[in-house]
Amino acid sequence: MLSHCASHQHSLAAEVSLSSAIAPKDELFIRFLKPWLGDGILLTAADKWSHRRRMLTPAFHFNILKPYVKIFNDSVNIMLDKWQRLASEGSSRLNMFEHISLMTLDSLQKCIFSFDSHCQERSSEYIATILELSALVEKRTQHLLQHMDFLYYLTHDGRRFRKACRLVHDFTDAVIQERRRTLPTQDIDDFLKDKAKSKTLDFIDVLLLSKDENGKPLSDEDIRAEADTFMFAGHDTTASGLSWVLYNLARHPEYQERCRQEVQELLKDREPKEIEWDDLAQLSFLTMCLKESLRLHPPAPFISRRCAQDIVLPDGRVIPKDIICVINILGIHHNPSVWPDPEVYDPFRFDPENSKERSPLAFIPFSAGPRNCIGQAFAMAEMKVVLALTLLHFRFLPDHREPRRKPELIMRAEGGLWLRVEPLNAGLQ
Template identity: 35%
Template sequence: MNGVPAYVQFHDIASYFKLLGQIVEKERPKVYVYWSMFFYASFGVCHPDSAQILYKSSAPKAYGSGGAYRYLRDWIGDGLLISDGKKWERNRRLLTPGFHFEILKPYVEVYNSVTDIFLEKLKYYAKSGEAVDIFPRVALATLDTILRCAFSYEGKLQDQGSKHPYVHAVNRLSYLTLSRCLKPWFQIDFIYQFSNEGKELKQLCDYSHEFSNRIIKDRQQILKKEGLPTKRHLHFLDILLTAKDENGIGLSDEDIRAEVETFMFEGHDTVASAISWSIYCLGRYPEEQEKVYTEISELLVDELEVTWENLQEMPHLTAFVKESMRMFAPVPGTARLLTSPMQFGDIIVPAGVHIDISIHSIHHHPDVWPEHEVFKPERFLKEDITDRHPYSYIPFAAGSSYIPFAAGSSEITYDRHPYSYIPFAAGSRNCIGQNFAMNEIKVIISRLVQRYKVSLVDGHNYEINPELIMRATHGIKVILENRFMEKEWQIV
C-alpha cells in the first residue's frame, strides 16, 4: 500500500506502542500496516476518521483470524465481548435491562460501601508514609463492586490481602493472551498446548471457570430457595438465569458462564485501570488534584458518602477522569475482521484482513489532540470545546447507538469528531456497562481525594504496559497523606 506507514512488529508490546507512537507523531497517518515476523500482515487505524468507518460497519470481532479475541475465547467464552451476529444481538438485547437507570441508581450505595473498605485499607499507608502500589488495591475494590452489584455475591474480597487469586489469574491470563498473539509459533494450537505458557493458561482458565461456576451455583440455590426478587428490575446474573427470548428460549449454561466470565473481567479490570491511572494523574498533576478536591469538598461539605444526585454535580472531576482516560486509555486497542472489502480514503482493504484499532494512538494523534502529551482536563469542559469536531468525544459510543450517561449532567454537546475519544470503544458494540463504570469511577476518586492527598514516588518508573488493558510495568506507586485528623474520618 503506497504511502501507508509500515513496520515490523516483534514480540514486545511496549516497543510496538512506542514505535507506533513515533510514527503517528512524525507522519500523522490515518492508517498503517505492520508485519509480524515479516510474514503476517495486519492493518491498523490510528485516526478517528478511519475508526469511524470501521466502528460503523458490521465487521465482527477478529477472533476467527487470530489475535487476542481468538485466544480470549478459551478464557471468557463466547460472550458479548467476542460473539457476533444473531447470537450477539440476542444476548445484548436480553442483558441490556441489567443496566437500566433504576438498576444503576441503588448501586451508588454499594460503591460507597466498597469505597469505605478501600479507604480503610489505605489508612496504614497514609499513617506510615509508606508507598503503596495502588493498582492491586483498586482491582480488589472493583472486583468486589462488580460481584456485589451484578452477581449479588459478597465474598469480603478486600479482606483477603493485597491480592486475590482471581485478580492474579486475570493479570496472568491477560499477559499470556497477548504474549501468544506476539509469538507466531504459538499460533499453532498443537505447539502452544505443550508449551509452559499454554499449560499455565489452561490451569488459570480452569480456576477462573471454577470461580465463575461457584458464583452461578450459589445464586441458583438462592433463587431456588427464595424465588426471584419482587423488584421491577433484576440484577445482571438474575437476568442471565431467567431471561428468555421471543421464542421462549433462555441462555444455555455455557452462555451464562461466558457472560459471567466476560463481565467479571471487563467489569473490574478495565475500571481498575481507569481508576488507577486517574489516581496517578492526581499525584502527577497536583494543581489539578486541588481543583478536584475543592469541588468535592464544597459539594459534599460534612458528608462522607456520594449520592446519586452528587454524581451530576462534578464537572471538574468528570473532566479530570475523562482526560486521564484519554492519556491512558483503559483498553489500548480493539480489533475487527473484515468480511467484505472496506475503503479508507484512497485505500481499499480486502476481505479477510485483521484490523487493529489503536485507541491509544487515536487519543494521542497530534492532528486531533493539540498538545496531546499535555494533561488538560479543560478539554472536556464547556468553555474549551468550540473548535473541535462534534464527534471527538465518545467514551462509550456515538450516533444512533449512543447511550446518555445515567448520572452525568456535566455531559455537553461537543464540537469534535465523534470517534476521537473512545476509551471503551464505540459504535453499536459500545460498552454495555458504560454508565455503571463512570459512576463507580467518580465515587471512588471523589471519596479518595476527599480523604487523602496523593503524590508520586520520586524516582519510580511509571512506564505504561499496554496489555489487554493499560497497566504499569513497575506498578503505580503513590504516597498518601491524610487531609484531616484521623478522628474526623471514622466510618461506621
Template identity: 75%
Template sequence: MIFYGFLKPWLGDGLLVSAGEKWSRHRHLLTPAFHFDILKPYMKNFNKSVNIMHAKWQRLTTKGTACLDMLEHISLMTLDSLQNCVFSFDSNCQESPSEYIAAIQELSSLIVKRHHQPFLYLDFLYYCTADGRRFRKACDLVHNFTDAVIRERRRTLSSQNLDEFLKSKTKSKTLDFIDVLLLAKDEHGKELSDEDIRAEADTFMFGGHDTTASALSWILYNLARHPEYQERCRQEVQELLRGREPQEIEWDDLAQLPFLTMCIKESLRLHPPVTVISRCCTQDVVLPDGRVIPKGTDCVISIFGVHHNPEVWPDPEELHRTDFRHEGDEGGTGADSAALPRPAR
C-alpha cells in the first residue's frame, strides 16, 4: 500500500488510490466515459498516433538505425493518444519535445526509483533530496496543465447552454474524458469538483500510457519470438483491409480479428502490465478451508503468479496454441485452429 501513497501528491484521490464511498461514487460517475459511443471516435486518434510512430520508424531505419527501443517509442505514442482522448490536445510529442509529456515520464520514473529506496519512504526526507524537488516541480507542471484545460472548458460550458455544447461536441465527435467529467452528476445533481476532475484526468494519463505501452511492447516481443504467429496476424489484418482505402482499422474491425485477439490475450497472460496489486481487507474474509484473513490486513495478490500457475496453465512460460475459444471472446464464436489453450481443470 506504500506505493499508492507515493502517487497521491500527483494523482490525488483518483480511482487508483481512493477507496470506500469516494471510490464508489467516482466509479459510477466515470462509467459513461467507457460507453461505446464515446470510445468509437477515439479510433481515429489511435490510428493517427500509430501512423506517426510508423513514419518515424521508417525514417530512422532509412537513415541506418538498426535498433529501436520499443518501449520508448510506444510510450510516446500512447501518451500522444491519451492527450488527444483526455484533453483533445495535440501535443505532437512523438516528433518534438513536450514539457507536459516529459513531466509525466519523469514522475513515473521517480516513483519507481523511490519505491526501491526504503530510506526515502518518509516524505520529509524525500522532499529534501534532489529527486524529491524534481518530483514536486514535475507535479506542479502537470497539475497546472490539467487545471488550465479544466478552466478553459468550464468557460466554454458557461458561455453556452448544455444542449449547444453537446450538439457541437457530437457534430465534431470530440467528446473527451474532461468533457465527461465536467458533465457528470450524481443522483443528487452534485458535480465533481475541479480537484476531483484533475485527479481523475491525471490518473488516466498515468495509468493509461504506462500499462498500454508495456502491454504493446511485450506483444511485439512475443510475436517476434514466434514469427509463424506474427505472419498469421499480419495475414489476418491484410485480409480484413484488402481493397480498403485508407487502410486503417475501424471500431467494428476489432471483432473480426480472432487470431490477433488471442495472441494479445496470451501475451497479457505471459507478461501482465501490472504484475502485483495490493488491497486492504475492510472486513474479515473467511477462506474455503475456514482460515480467516482479519479486517485491516494488507493483502498482496500476484497477478503474474496466477497467470503462470502450472496447475492451470501447462507449460506456463510458453505462448500456447489450442482449438478452443470462449463463447464470449472477441471475434465471434466457434472454433479456430490456433486459439489459445483451454486451462487445465
C-alpha cells in the first residue's frame, strides 16, 4: 500500500493545491468528533471554514506564541523532575507516550485556559476525560457497527462518550463565562499590551477579542468549539512527534549527542537553563533531527478529503466528484524516488542544501494546501523546547523490545513506546 500510494506524488499535488471548497473534510471522521468538538476549525464545513480560519489566524501569530515558550519550559521541567524521581527509585524504563501526553495536556491547558490542574503530579478529572474521549473516538473508528449513531449511543462506550463530552464542555463553558465577565471594553491592541505585562495572553483571551471583517465576534459556542479542538488536536500529535524523535535519537546516539552539544553550547552561560523564543532558530541540527523523525513517523499518518467536483490528474485520469480521497502521508514520506533508503533515519536530508530541489509536497507532517495545520508553528516551537531541555537532562537508550508502528488517527506504537532514561547530572547544575 505504501509504495502504491507513494508513487502518486503528482496526484497529491493536484489534490492539496485545490481550494478548501473543492476538498472538504471527510464526513465520517467529522461525525464521530462533532459531539465533542462542535464546529471547530478542524471539522467545520468548507463554506464556514475560510471565514473561521481568517478569524483564528491572529491567535497563532508569533507575538502570541512567544510567551507560551515559558509555559513549555515549565511543563517539561515538571516532567523531567518526575523522571529524576523515578530514576532514583530504580524506574528508568518509561513509556514515552504516557508521560509526554500528560505533559502536552498540562501545557495546553495553561496556554488555552491559563489553568493549572497539576495533572502531571496528581490525577485531574478534566485531563483524564480528554484522554478517554480520544481513546473512545479511536475505538469507534475500528468497529463498523458502532459507526451508526443510534447503535453507538446504546452501548456502554456511547454513554461514556456522551458523559465525557458534557464534562469537557462544562469546564470550557465555565472558563468562557468567567472571562466574559472581566472582558475589557478597550481596544484589542491596548488590551494586549496591558495583558502582556501581567500574564501570558491565552487562547481564550484571543478568541473572545476576535472579530470578523464586519466587527462580529465569535459566539460562546464557537469559542468552546475552537478551544476544545485545540486541546484535542494539540496534545496527541505533539506527544507522538516527541516520543518518536526520542526513539530515533535513542537508536542513533551519535545524533543524540550532537543535539545535546548544540543545546549545551547555546545555554552554556545561562542560569536557569531555559529555552527562549529566539533560541529556537539557533537549534539547527536539533530541528533537522526532529523533521527527519516527523518524516519517518508522521503524527497524523493519513488525512482524508471529499472531492466536491471532478478532479483531473496530470496523467489525464479523473477522480470523480464525491469520492473520499485518503492521502497517505506515511506513504509519501517513504517514497523511495524522493527519499532514498526511506527507512533510514538521516537528519542530513533536511540540511538546507539537500532540501533545495525537493518538492514542498514531499514532506507534509502538518498536511498541506489551504487546510493545513493552523497550529504548526505552536507545535514546532513546543517540540523544540521539550526536546532541547529533555536532552540536556537525560540520555535515552533503546528498550530491549523494538516498537511496532501503530498508525491510527495518530501514529502510535503497539503497547506503548518504551525507552530507558539515564539522568545527566551535568545538565542539572
